[in-house]
Amino acid sequence: TAGITQAPTSQILAAGRSMTLRCTQDMRHNAMYWYRQDLGLGLRLIHYSNTAGTTGKGEVPDGYSVSRANTDDFPLTLASAVPSQTSVYFCASRMVGGVNNEQFFGPGTRLTVL
Amino acid sequence: KQEVTQIPAALSVPEGENLVLNCSFTDSAIYNLQWFRQDPGKGLTSLLLIQSSQREQTSGRLNASLDKSSGRSTLYIAASQPGDSATYLCAVELWANNLFFGTGTRLTVIP
Numbered sequence: 001t002a003g004i005t006q007a008p009t010s011q012i013l014a015a016g017r018s019m020t021l022r023c024t025q026d027m028r029h030n031a032m033y034w035y036r037q038d039l040g041l042g043l044r045l046i047h048y049s050n051t052a053g054t055t056g057k058g059e060v061p062d063g064y065s066v067s068r069a070n071t072d073d074f075p076l077t078l079a080s081a082v083p084s085q086t087s088v089y090f091c092a093s094r095m096v097g098g099v100n101n102e103q104f105f106g107p108g109t110r111l112t113v114l
Numbered sequence: 115k116q117e118v119t120q121i122p123a124a125l126s127v128p129e130g131e132n133l134v135l136n137c138s139f140t141d142s143a144i145y146n147l148q149w150f151r152q153d154p155g156k157g158l159t160s161l162l163l164i165q166s167s168q169r170e171q172t173s174g175r176l177n178a179s180l181d182k183s184s185g186r187s188t189l190y191i192a193a194s195q196p197g198d199s200a201t202y203l204c205a206v207e208l209w210a211n212n213l214f215f216g217t218g219t220r221l222t223v224i225p
Binding site (some may be wrong): 004033035040041042043044045058059090092100101102103104105106107108 | 118145146148150156157158159160163165203205207212213215216217218
């Protein structure tokens, strides 16, 4: 079982360009999440989705958008990247309402915006 | 807003020593608390999750406790090994989908 995959592994992006970070899970989890991790700030929630077709805003949603067309995929889009979006991005998923509510994380995407 | 603090930020111990990592949080109305491990350049691996109604959870050499009234959790690692070297993160779920993370404790176990 692959669990959660993220692509790309890393990316250098010019400011003003758009980019989509991909996330796919094969655990049939209903909920999915996007976090960014910055030195000294820890992980912060960007957007989440409780189930296919629904999304919600987290702590730091500005400049990002998400969609959840199906259970497995949860892409994160930066419409016009800025240098402050340089970070490591983690996708996570879990089965809300299951026996265990623990979140499972992908390997991350390291994004540098110049 | 929930504040999650982990002290110390870094810790070095000799192999075989028992150790305790601390996590404190400001809002005691939590759903659960989860401890993670993160290796350099990698994602997070879930270690233990404690529901708000529980006091502790154990997995192998790891034991996590939760005291909601004082806003504290500890992660106890018995007989530490060099392979335990990593950053340990605690995260508190205040309400559904709102997980607040601490900045972690970087543990080094010296052979």
